Amino acid sequence: MNDREVARRVALGAGKVLVALRESSGASGRALGAQGDRASQAYIRRALARLRPDDPILSEESADDRRRLHAGRVWIVDPLDGTREYSEGRADWAVHVALVVDGEPVAGAVALPAYGRVRVSGPAPAGTPCPNPDLTILVSRTRPPEEAARVAARLGAVLVPMGSAGAKTMAVVEGAAHAYLHAGGQYEWDSCAPVAVARAAGLFVARLDGSRPIYNQPNPWMPDLLVCRAEVAARILEALEVAQRPGTRLNGHAVAH
Incomplete structure (x- = not known):
């Protein structure tokens, strides 16, 4: 087996x-x-x-x-x-x-x-296209991150709350949303299996700074994650970079840091 x-x-x-x-x-x-x-x-x-x-x-x-x-x-x-x-x-x-x-x-x-x-992770075809014309980002239903709100303001995206990191990631894999964005606290077990499945489905996976998540670290704390359709990755990463820059203004409003 x-x-x-x-x-x-x-x-x-x-x-x-x-x-x-x-x-x-x-x-x-x-x-x-x-x-x-x-x-x-x-x-x-x-x-x-x-x-x-x-x-x-x-x-x-x-x-x-x-x-x-x-x-x-x-x-x-x-x-x-x-x-x-x-x-x-x-x-x-x-x-x-x-x-x-x-x-x-x-x-x-x-x-x-x-x-x-x-x-299950691969071999798998590319993820199902997302039929929603509006950029949809899934976030925690109990701890929606400020970073996601900033990205949504920058890109005109819709934030949708949902439980379980696995459920949110699979919703992106299955085409129900364009992205899942998390910040503020997770551990390796929260994202490891979802990341394996998402990568096999052809999705983009990264930390919020754009780096590749690495697992089995001495400290399993992994506080942030982005899983998204490949076609929207550059837009979201650019919005994250802009949103995290001191003094940034989104839609005419100053961003507090």
Whole structure:
């Protein structure tokens, strides 16, 4: 079984565990979210121990295994991306499973269990064209970044809030939006699997300064990310550069820094 299939099977299986738990548990709110985190983490750890026993794991829901820093292959997982959305009964949550080799996500899967589908990294055709004529940028529903508001003002874009980094990235892959822009705080597990899938689909992926995200770092903090259609990447990066310049005025209004 190749690594992409491992990622797909593990993400799909964890998603089934989460759906069953939400349907059967009498818990709600934070208690349900905590149960979901634990159940999905336990499933993923067991599955990877069986399928790839020699590979370390970096996960949001477990202690950092520092062996990963000296390993050629590391699995980076988020057992439940969008715990708040999951606990609220929403659909925009995901399971992330990705394999990183020498800092690069080489295989990944993002399961969207509430929608009944899973996206896997390549081989994949170019992403579906976005039918919306207005430039649409997805942002966090709880922490929409100021950078996105500045870009939207510069480009006349529409900001659409959505939960889960995985759900937002897959919406761009599937053509429901042009871009996903995040700033202000994330970790490697929030974006690793979505980045693997997005790159395989031909999307542009970068940090907000335009640099390439590198994974399996000693500190897994990765606070910002841009995933977008290739045809709008230059416009968004230019707007980000302008928006971050001291004294910039957007649509006649001075930008505070």
